[in-house]
Structures are given as structure tokens and as C-alpha cells.
Amino acid sequence: MKDGLDALFNAASIVVVGASPRAETPGGTTASQLVKRNFSGDVYLVNPKYREIEGRKCYASVEDLPGPADLAVIAVAARHVLPVLRQCAAGGIKGAIVYTAGFGETGEREQARAQEEMQEIARSSGMRIMGPNCVGLVNNARNLWATFAQPPLFEDGLQPGSLGIISQSGFFGIAIYQLAAYNGLGFRYFASVGNQADLSFTDFLAYMVEDPEISVICAYLEGLKASEDLLPLARRALSLKKPLAFIKVGATEAGSRAAQSHTGALAGSEENYAALFRQTAITRAEDFEQLVAYLHISLMERPPRGRRVGIVSVSGGGAVMLADKCGRSGLAVPDLHPDTLARLDGMLPAFATSGNPLDLTGQALEEPDLFGRALEAMLEDPGIDVLLVSYHIHVLLCWMALAKIRECYPKTDKTIIVIGTPLGEEDDVRALIKETRRIGVPVLQDMNYAIWALSSYADWWDKAKSYQDQALPGKGPALPPAEREGLTEYESAALLRPYGLEFPRGTLAKTAGEAKEALSRMGGAAVFKVQSPQILHKTEAGGVKAGITTPEEGEAAFAEITARARRYREGAEIHGVLVQEMLEQGQEVIVGMKRDEALGPVILFGLGGVFVEVLQDVALRVAPLTPPDAREMVEEIRGHKLLEGFRGSPPLDVEALIELLLQVSRFSMENPDVLELDLNPVFVYPRGRGLKVADALVIRRKN
């Protein structure tokens, strides 16, 4: 894969097919961008209409090129795309970018077929294809602008950095690199993935995750295809400590409607994406404002390593608002250390109060040294990770503040972040912000986005700092579709037991006689449950009877529940009755799995009863689960206090529950023909005493 994408991002030579002297055409823009930006490799132009374009030779066809090119940019009419691609593949070209629209996104059969053909060409030739219907790609470190998108408006912010950008929408992708340039956030790679006939979103993501030049990746995502596998990539990024920040649209019905009309990607269930993002600490930005704020924080040279915030304000009540916002966003605004307080008391005027937030009042502006010493004292407080300084004042005073920040910054290893837009002349404000950023301190002009980004980054770091790669169950081989969908409890348990799940003792009795015998072997009370693949919800059918002890009761119960089952569903195939030990009552929980078309098995956990049914209090994660994922699921639900020993009851066996979630995860991975799993209820007992799965239902992919 790396080699395949290298042919795009690190092409030594590029041929533009459909080059044109008209700058407003895609081919014309690309040719002129490559030439004007001094792309370091060779550029060939192809168009049978021209002999020469702006003094450069123009070839009639790819076949006429003097030598092989690494990358072909294809900007020809839709009907010419497939022939050109075949010529490219035949000519040994390693990668192709197809700008042309009018394929899968039209929803028309013939056009979709043409797109499948592209995939075929890629597969058979080894030439990787990007698009169709994309705006191209950029490697800003090599002046490789293989795109017809509008050129950057803010060239002075274009120095290449370590940011990678991937987008499923040309419009959004362009907006992101424009914003990156405007904010001086040096971006390196940009890829607009288009219809993903061959190269997909996760192919580009994988390339950037592994590229050591990339430290942060942001993306605009509408949906993944079933063949993509985001989870392991997101985990790989975590283990490499590379933050991922995605804008994922389609969270609401109307948004989803619009997203589907905009691209052709499949969209998995919104809750499942949210679970995957939470699980792997992919930061989900809701818009460009949040995204840019997050990029400022994550790309800074000294990003925050904790969530304990100190606040220094000179703007009166502003400190209160900032502190409230931090508190609401899960950041801490701790009390200062007594030594810090004593230092501040010694320097502040009588009417200012030492503390965090520290409101220096207007006085500080008349005494720059006071401001500097207060900064120093806050930065040296052992309980503070990040210092927020407010620029909500006149730009001239900010320059003074900056001078003091510049003095303090090299003496500390803590993070300093400036918040706010100064008042004053626009040019001066811009110069101030640029200079502040130059010394390594980001300036976030909007308080809300700043606090959101800081808190999101802290969430990511909490997960990334301790994340360890680990062996996880892989996917099992695909099985032929099953003959029937639903398995009985007995059949389900048989499939699940090898994974370590604990079921009650039980025997499948085919006759009343066998039932009596099983009952006597059991010793003690039993529950009888009818087993029929047509009756998956046994209780509703009257197919369950509990508290059976004597042979007579056993015989009667067998007859009764099988008769009821037959009445409930005419022609139901009755495999028999499961004679099962009665379980001691424990805390009811529910564990389930449902396979998401795009994301794979999604595991569900919740408490039984009102918690799931009234409150929808459930935790979701995408399999394969890590042990920390499973623990987070258990701790995430609102009702988790009930598991910890509530009101004098003993704490429950949470470790057994975590183990169960991991078993279900492995089962779901290794049995790709299982579409759904429902363990409901599971009884969890006090710590050390494990749990029992009191009922189980497996649904397979049907023929």
C-alpha cells in the first residue's frame, strides 16, 4: 500500500492527460499549478488538440510519452476515462488521479459499471487509482499540486508542516487547506478521495498514519465502505500518538439525507461511529471552527499534557466566564498551591485577589512587571499543566503581555495558550497573533472553540498516553450462509461455550421421559424452556416454566409448554425442552452484538430492566475489544453505581463481566456469519462469584 500511494504523493514525474491552455479547465489549472509552483519532478502534458501549451510540448496520447511517468492526472470527458486508464496501465504508470465526474455518484447503472471497471483495471494492473469525481491531491512539501482546486489564498501560511488532510468532499477538503494556510498550520498532504473506485478513505489514512513526517491527521468523513477497516488504523494512530480529528456529518436524519445525495459512500449507524470514535479517541469536530482550534492545540510544539488549567486575565469579569467554561468542559481549574498564593499575595495590589482564575484587573497593564511575575508564579505552580492568558484587551497592551510571555516561555516546560481577539487596528492585531504563534504559543480567538479543543485534546491524551498495542482476535473465515437465521438457546449456548461463556447446567430433552430423567439427574429445582427455531422469544409463547422439582411436575411441564408452543406458532419445529438448573438471582445485565455493515460487530452492554428499556442506558464499542475498551463500557453507563455495591450490597464481579465482553468480542470476530447476538439476561454475582448467561440468542446470515 505504501508503495502504491508513494506513486501519488511522491511521484517523480507526472503526466496531465487533458492538459489545456485554458486556465479555467481542470487540466489547465493542474498543468499551470505544477509548473508555477516549481514541482520538483518532470511534468508531461497530453492533449491531442494541442502541439504545445505555454511553450511546453504537448503529446497526443499517453502512448507517445518519451518515458514512463509515475502519476497520471486524468482530466478528460467521462467517455474517454476508461481508454485513457487502460493506456496508462499499459504504459507502466503507477498511479492515476481521475477528476472526471459522472460515474458511481450518478446512481445510474451504466456509470456505476464504468466505475467498477476502473477497480478492475487497478486490480489487474497494479496501478492505483484515486477518484473518480475528486479534486486531486497535494504534497505541499514537494510543491506537488495535482489538483484543480482553487489555489491557496494565503500563500504566506503555506510552509509545509506535519498536518495531513483527507476529505470525502472536494468542497470541504479545499476549505480545510485554505483554513490551514490562513492559520499558519503547515499542512503537508491533502487528498480528496472522490468516489473511491480503488483507493479509499482508509488507504489514505493508513499512508498518513505510517508516514513519520505526519503528526496530526484531520478528515472530512461521510461514511465508510464495508471493505474499509478504520478501527485498527485508529488504534495504530493511538499507539503512535498521532491525533486524528474528523468532521463526520450525517449525525441527524436531515444531515444524513443530504450527505447521501452528496456522495456515494455507505453510512453506518451514527451511534456506531460515535462508539468507534470514543473508543479510539478520534476527536470529532462539528465544524471548521472546532477543527481549526483543535489543530492549533495538537500541532503546537509543546502541547498540553494534562487538564489542570491556570487562568490569567486582565479583563475584569472575563476570568469568571473562562473558569466556568473550563469547568463545564471537564477541565480542572484547581486551587493554587499555598506557596503560589503567598507569592501572588506579595505582589498584587490590595484590591486584586490571589487565586485561580487570577484576575489581575486593569492595574496589571500599567505594571508590566507585575503581569510577568504573576505569569511566572502561575507557571511554577506544580498543580497547573496549562496556562491560559487572555488577549481580550487593546492590541498595544497585548504587545506588552507578549513581551512578558516571551520571557517566561523558555523558562518553563508547561503549555501556554492565548485566548481572545485583541481590540485595535486589524493589521496590528494580525501581526501580534503571528508573532505570538511564532514563539510557540497558539492564539485561539474564540473562547468556546478554544476550551472545547483543549478539553478534547486532554481526552485524547488521556487515552493515548497509556495506549499499548496488543494482540486482538482477528476475523474468522467467511462461512457459507446458514440455512436458518435464528438458533435456539441450546444451539446458541453450544456455539458460545467454547469461548468461555458460563451457562447454567442443562440438558435438551426430546421427550417427557428424557425430561424427567434430566430433572432427576439435575437434583433440585429446574426451569423448562421450549427449544424451537421458530420461537426465539420463548416467554412470549408461554414456552418457559420455572420451579419444577418432581417427576410428575416435569412430565406435566413438558407436555404443557410444548403444546403451548405449537399453539403459539403453528407448524413450529420443536427440538425439545431445555431442562436447566434454576439460577440464583443476580444483578441483571444485557450483552449483545449487532453487525454494522460498514464498521463490523458492535458490542452492546447495559443493565437489565428499566435501564435499557426506559433509559436507553447502554454502552457501545466496535469489536475487537481491548480489555480497557471492555472496562470503559462497564464504567460508562449511567447506572454503573449498581455494580459497585450500592446501598450496602456487595460489589459485583465486574472482572467477570469484562471477561464476558471480551469473549463476545472474540466470538463475533471469529464468526462473521453471526449477524446478531443477544445474551439477556446475564446474572452477575458478587465479586469472585462470576456470572451466568441465563438466556442466549444467535442470529446468523441466512441463505
Add this chain to the structure above:
Amino acid sequence: MKDGLDALFNAASIVVVGASPRAETPGGTTASQLVKRNFSGDVYLVNPKYREIEGRKCYASVEDLPGPADLAVIAVAARHVLPVLRQCAAGGIKGAIVYTAGFGETGEREQARAQEEMQEIARSSGMRIMGPNCVGLVNNARNLWATFAQPPLFEDGLQPGSLGIISQSGFFGIAIYQLAAYNGLGFRYFASVGNQADLSFTDFLAYMVEDPEISVICAYLEGLKASEDLLPLARRALSLKKPLAFIKVGATEAGSRAAQSHTGALAGSEENYAALFRQTAITRAEDFEQLVAYLHISLMERPPRGRRVGIVSVSGGGAVMLADKCGRSGLAVPDLHPDTLARLDGMLPAFATSGNPLDLTGQALEEPDLFGRALEAMLEDPGIDVLLVSYHIHVLLCWMALAKIRECYPKTDKTIIVIGTPLGEEDDVRALIKETRRIGVPVLQDMNYAIWALSSYADWWDKAKSYQDQALPGKGPALPPAEREGLTEYESAALLRPYGLEFPRGTLAKTAGEAKEALSRMGGAAVFKVQSPQILHKTEAGGVKAGITTPEEGEAAFAEITARARRYREGAEIHGVLVQEMLEQGQEVIVGMKRDEALGPVILFGLGGVFVEVLQDVALRVAPLTPPDAREMVEEIRGHKLLEGFRGSPPLDVEALIELLLQVSRFSMENPDVLELDLNPVFVYPRGRGLKVADALVIRRKN
């Protein structure tokens, strides 16, 4: 009250005590503001140091004035403030504004005493006093700038409108009127309330609520004093359909710490403020950005009358994001009417999809008429209340869009709102925004704040449109403090029964003999509960025994629980045993009341068991409750489905529950010596069968 504040806002003559030729002093600023802004009344200057200031006569003292003034602005050193106030009161001045700091806010005893003295002067003379420690007040419609705050930076946005501003912080108040001027949101009144020695936050609020010139009031609030009564004022504003938008800080511990060091106001519990705001649809802005967006919406000439949003975008994927945000914020982005879809299908190019959101793609920009006709079609759709149009494009194209909006606007009665900042020359952008606003269409540059404001305004309108003034229980007379705090269940029930609360039948038995007798009269099983003011939690003390039927059991139970109670709390005063009918089990709920120092009685409702104890699933409202308040409480909790008849069980008697909440509200209002009330549990029965209060505990204010 109106007359008192009229002397300030509508003073015919103003005397500035502490006037100065030095413009940087508070007295100097005020004098020059009044003169330069052409205040329409008389201005007198007082300062013994000068004979004349900038050509105007300066008097040595208030006593030397040629005639009485309505309003005195006092800008003298703290030690002179009280003598000057006494002179003003003696001279028949009706209102005074005290800028001077160094009173209650210092936390020093002597200074606080001086502030109390001001209150005394106000009370005895009838002269109303604003401040001390305030930046003054403005009536922008009369050029009355009785403030030393910095003059407005954006004079061209200063035309007086219908916005009132009240602030407990000078800094924030000034920031708000600056922003109002910058955004062309015509404000009329501004008041910085300072330490509120006499005139308080709610005095100013009451004045503005009743003033017909004011249509929207915004405020910065840190906390209320016990003597203030926000709830009836907020209700009055609702019935007059005047939106209130408050920034209320102190929501988190750190914020609250900082807020208290900033002013001297009391701060009630955050949850209780949140309840009052929800109850009366006071919009709570978290910051200036939200506040300004809300003011744009609420001050527009044709504000939205519904939450069904149509979206028209020309910026590619932008429509998706906008639709997602609307959906997440409780706005609807409905499907279009089939006729609208057909109209759009007829006009759109093939690659654009008719629907809501409507993404016209770049094409629309090349065909202005297409854009105009699409706008018209969307506006005529009966299912759309508000049309959002995106300005996320180049300013030149926006001018084209504006031309079409201008054509459509007079033909519809629906709301149009423009969202986004166009790209392009700053001056041109500013002119475009101004022109758009001029025709009646607000421009909200940030999508997030816009959607938040739109949704908050829709929430307010939902409440305001149907709000009706109604008679509510008033406060009862203050009672002398009680001799003891806690009442037994029997005593509590006796206090509560007259309010209509339904308790089980029961008798207080002082001896075992009386208990037996009560039991036989009861007929059927009873529960015995020990009654002791020292044992308020009877079950913990082993003081409850249920299921008692025979005289022998009765005798034994009496002996047993009284003995247990004596062991549990030595010296406990035992009033006897409550012999009570056994209640049929119903759905457990909890109803409580706790008196907030600043806000008064706060009523709590929740379901019993895990809902309150594990999930903190409760609803709070400030008394007196209206019937809709009570209904909202019942519907607000997450577990409310359990009351509606869950999984085949019958729906419960929600009307009886609402009645109970209203009874508790009246009880709490009329018994100001009751600090807390706990009805736990209450059993609610199926619809039509009422409820029973199974236990009650009243806590009174103790001597």
C-alpha cells in the same frame, strides 16, 4: 418603583458632584459625555475646587444649586459620599448614582456599615440610590449618558432601539453595549447596578419589563439577594412576550469562586437558578457570542414563529453540516411538501437534488434567477417557518443573493436569516452585512451561535405563545422560629392534610393498648411506625414494622419498636406509634422541597429507587408552581415513560401527581418557616385511582 427609576432614566436635570476638567476622572468623563452628547435636560456641575469647568459654572456644593435636580451623579472620594448623599436627599433630589468604590465589596466591616447607611438614607428620604461601586446608567434615547464608562466605539450603531441592558459587572455591561452598538442592535437603557445598596438588579429589571419601549432585556447576573423576587418578574415578561437573555456566571466551582471575589451578591445554588430559567424560558447565554446571536434573532422585525427550518446553500457540503447542527439543536429540518419538490425539480439542473437542505451547488451563482425562484419555492412551502440562507461564498456573489432576498422578503411573512461570513474585501463584506440587516434580515456570522440562538428563541416562543397570567399562592406571614426542627410523620401529615395531600388512614397510639384498639378499628393489616422528633429516619432505627394483624402482634410490635427506638437514640422523646393502614404498592415517586436562600422554595420531583439515588433523575422548579410547571416536571425526568404505562402496565395517575406538586407548592409558599419537606415514598396508582403519601418529613427553621 417606576417613579423612583424614572428619576434616573428620565431625569430632566442632572447634577454631577465631583465634576472635573480632567477628562480621565469619572466626574470629568460624565460631565463631558452629558454635554457633548447633547443631553436634552439641564446639567449642573459641583466641585468646590473649581469656579467654572470648560466655560460652565461650577458650584461649590449641592446646596448652592439654583434649583432642585432630578438626579445626582456622585463621583467623590469614599469619605465624602455619605455627606453628599445627605445633602442631595435634603435638597429634594429624587435619584442618585454613586460611582465610588470602597464599600460593601471590600468585605470590611466599617465600609459595609457605610453602605447600610446609604440604604437608610434612601429609605428615610425616598431618594433612590444606584450603586455604590457602579459605572452608572444610560438612556440612549435621551442622550443621557450618566456613566464614566468608555464612550461607544461604534457610534454609527448607536441609534436607540428597544433593547435594555442590566449588569452586575461594569466590565461586562460595557462590553455588552459596545457589542450592541457594533452589531447595530439599537439599545435604549443600560444600567450597571454595582453593590445594590438600595436599587437592586430586579428593580431595574422590573422597570424595563414594564416599559413599553423595551422589547428585549439582556443581563449579566452573578447572583440575587434574598429580598429580590425574580420569578414573578420573569413570568410578567413571559406574559408580555418580552424575551429575557441572561449571562449567569458561577455555574462551576471555580467560576463561582471568582464571581464571589468580584461582587458582593449572594449566589443561590446553580441547579436552582437553572430550574428557574428553564421554568420561565429565560435564555441563558454562556458568553457574548451567544448573547449577540440571540439578540439578533429576538430583536428582528419578523422573528421566527416556529422551529421548522428550510436551508438553502450554494456551498456544496455546507448544507449537510447546517442540517446536522439544526437537528442536534432541537430544530426540525422537515421534508418539503410534494408541490415544493415538484417546483424545484422543474427548475434545478440535473445534478442538483431537490430537498431540504437544498444544495444548489455553484451553478446557482451563475443563474441568479434560479436562486431567486428556489428561495421563493422554499418560502412558500407550508411546512417551513424559517429560511436559512448561507453566505459562505464570495461577497460579490452574496450581493447577487441579497438582491434576490430583497425581492422575496416583502412577498412572504416568514423569517429569513442569513448565516456565514462572505469571503472578500473587508469593507465590502461590512457593507453587505449592513445592507442585509437594513432590509430586516439578520446576518449571523457564526453558524454555531446562530443555530443555538434560533433554537433557544424557539424554546422561548413555545413557552411565551401560550403563557397566561394566573393567580398563584402568595407568601404566608413570617412565623416565629419553631422550638424544634424536625416534625414526626404524624405531625407532618397534620400540617399537610389541609392542603389536600392524601395520607393513609392512621392513629397515633401512645400505649400498647391504644395500638391494639387502633388496629382493631382499622380492620386488616397495619404498619406500625415509631414517632419521635429525634428519630426522623424511622426505618434505620428499626422503628417500623409492617403486616401486623392480630392484637397480639400489635402489642408485641408496639413494645419492640419503641424499645428499638430507645436503644437507637438514647433519651429520644417517643410520642407513640403511628398505626397506619397498609398501602397497596404503587409506582414509587419522591416529592420534596428545599428553600433556596436567594430564590425561595424549590420543589423536587423524581421516581423512587435507582432513578433518584443512582441516576439523579430529578426535576426542579421554583415555587409558586403553575399547573404547566408541574406538568413539565413530571414530563421532564428521563424515566417518565414508567408513568405512561410501560410494557403493558396501565398508565398512572399523572393528574393526581400534578395536583400533589401544586399542593406542595402552596404549602411551601404559605409556610415560610418550613425549610425542607420530604414526601418519600409517594405511591402513585393507575389513572383515576390517585396516590398516597406513604411517609412525610417537615423541617422547620429552628430557634
